[in-house]
Amino acid sequence: MxxxxxxxxxxxxxxxxxxxxxxxxxxxxxxxxxxxxxxxxxxxxxxxxxxxxxxxxxxxxxxxxxxxxxxxxxxxxxxxxxxxxxxxxxxxxxxxxxxxxxxxxxxxxxxxxxxxxxxxxxxxxxxLVKDNTEINKIGRAVKIADDAFANILPLIKPGVSEIELALELEFFMRRAGAEKAAFTFIVASGTRSSMPHGVASEKLIKPGELLTMDFGAVYQGYHSDITRTVLIGTSTAKQSEIYRIVLEAQIAALAAVRSGIKASEVDKAARDIIASYGYGENFGHSTGHGLGLNIHENPRLAAKDETILLPGMVVTIEPGIYIPDWGGVRIEDTVVVEENGCQILTRSPKMNLMEIF
Missing domain, CATH: 3.40.350.10 (Creatinase/prolidase N-terminal domain)
Incomplete structure (x- = not known):
């Protein structure tokens, strides 16, 4: 020290x-x-x-x-x-x-x-800039969350409540070495998934619903943060379309992350894509944030944050689309800024809207 x-x-x-x-x-x-x-x-x-x-x-x-x-x-x-x-x-x-x-x-x-x-x-x-020891601890917290996501997938089924899933996520992570939950988990299904911070409720999951899960672990003081959206049953055309747009925006933002770029430019990369499809007003939060000893740290990947990204900064990339009375989709990874890009720590699958039967 x-x-x-x-x-x-x-x-x-x-x-x-x-x-x-x-x-x-x-x-x-x-x-x-x-x-x-x-x-x-x-x-x-x-x-x-x-x-x-x-x-x-x-x-x-x-x-x-x-x-x-x-x-x-x-x-x-x-x-x-x-x-x-x-x-x-x-x-x-x-x-x-x-x-x-x-x-x-x-x-x-x-x-x-x-x-x-x-x-x-x-x-x-x-x-702002993490050393290797800090990055390794964040990586361990991310791994615990990834494993928790893999564990929860078989348990997602109609009739299970959101709060049951949130509890199982936390129990699994604690058993896997997490000190505690990184924050109050967001588990929001159906029309509730249009609420970016829809914390787990007693609502029962139904067939045909989108389910957004935003959670993380704390390992030796350091946080992880992951969001995945899945579908219970078979997706509709609109559900697949919204998911594809958010994924495209997230991939664009990931591609924009590198040393020397402004935080606002990463936000713009995601926001421009979502806006181009006519859903700009349905993406009302920043594209991401720093994390470490706190779940929310600087920099903010937001339109007005002119912070220059540096190697060793750890940030989330989490664009989303939220449509009232319909539902929402968010996809989030934790990444480390590098000279010519970023290292994606989160490994949970996301390339297709996962249909849970």
């Missing part, structure tokens, strides 16, 4: 800041390796300190060997004053895009003789 600590120090120096307090759990894990639920990092030019409580003293020492471990009770700001010399010229950064306004005011009032400076996406900027 020492390289990551030093990277933070370089950012602090560049921004003319003296130190930073890190509260965001994802950033705390990234910078320290500490997985406990109670912990605050303090990093300046000389020291890297992990403040925690008595419960996590031994765990913190084992997981964060590059940090001084200090246990405390009460307000953490009182502890900070033990190793910060109060001065109006002292600039302490806090995560303005994570803490609430109430928390910020509390910190500022507790440290009245110190300038508290909110920063946005400070540590997150370091997390």
């Amino acid at each position: 020492i390289n990551r600590i030093n990277a933070v120090r370089k950012l602090l120096n560049k921004a003319a800041l003296d130190a930073i307090v890190v509260i965001n759990p994802g950033n705390r894990l990234y910078l320290s390796g500490f997985t406990g639920t109670s912990g605050i990092l303090f990093i300046d030019a000389r020291r890297a300190i992990l403040l925690t409580d008595f419960r996590y003293r031994e765990q913190a020492a084992a997981q964060a060997p590059d940090y001084e471990i200090i246990t405390f009770t009460g307000l953490f700001t009182e502890k900070l004053l033990e190793f910060i010399t109060p001065s109006k010229s002292y600039r302490l950064a806090c995560e303005g895009d994570y803490i609430t306004y109430k928390q910020f005011i509390a910190i500022k009032e507790s440290l009245q003789d110190i300038t508290v400076h909110p920063v946005n996406e400070f540590v997150e900027a370091l997390r």
Whole structure:
């Protein structure tokens, strides 16, 4: 972790800041390796300190060997004053895009003789590009989700509820080594599949319905994200057409991913195809997003995101078409940006609308 600590120090120096307090759990894990639920990092030019409580003293020492471990009770700001010399010229950064306004005011009032400076996406900027260890963990999370999809296919049949399928997906992934589900699973059938975030309900699956499943696993802190749409029975011409359009858009977006391209250009590659078939208004979300220690990270593959993609960024590609009172189709893979393209981590089949009998 020492390289990551030093990277933070370089950012602090560049921004003319003296130190930073890190509260965001994802950033705390990234910078320290500490997985406990109670912990605050303090990093300046000389020291890297992990403040925690008595419960996590031994765990913190084992997981964060590059940090001084200090246990405390009460307000953490009182502890900070033990190793910060109060001065109006002292600039302490806090995560303005994570803490609430109430928390910020509390910190500022507790440290009245110190300038508290909110920063946005400070540590997150370091997390944009994943190293090989991170990519391997994401790959393992993707593999667990792929295996869960293969396991669930024989269980999809008329009369089974959406929530039963969601539970089986989660049970399988936990048995396969996942720490937890990556998010609340979307399992939406029939007309409910027109809802991009139609979480699993008690609805029973019926013959002739589209079924969209969006799920993922967490492995050693890192997330995966996959969406597949299948059909119960034999597809109609329109169902096959919509699926073919979404697949064409997804393949085009995958082909657009490479180092040096803007995130918005990947979005455009998918969006232009869907619009060309007259379904532009039925594709209302971004084409994808970054992921890692959080299920949604930067960059956003959206029309207004001008982020330049770099090798090692991990993003999803997930265009969709959603038609009210009819249904919807989404196809999603997780990929790693490379110099001249991308590595597709997701292996579950998608080339045809899978008909489940």
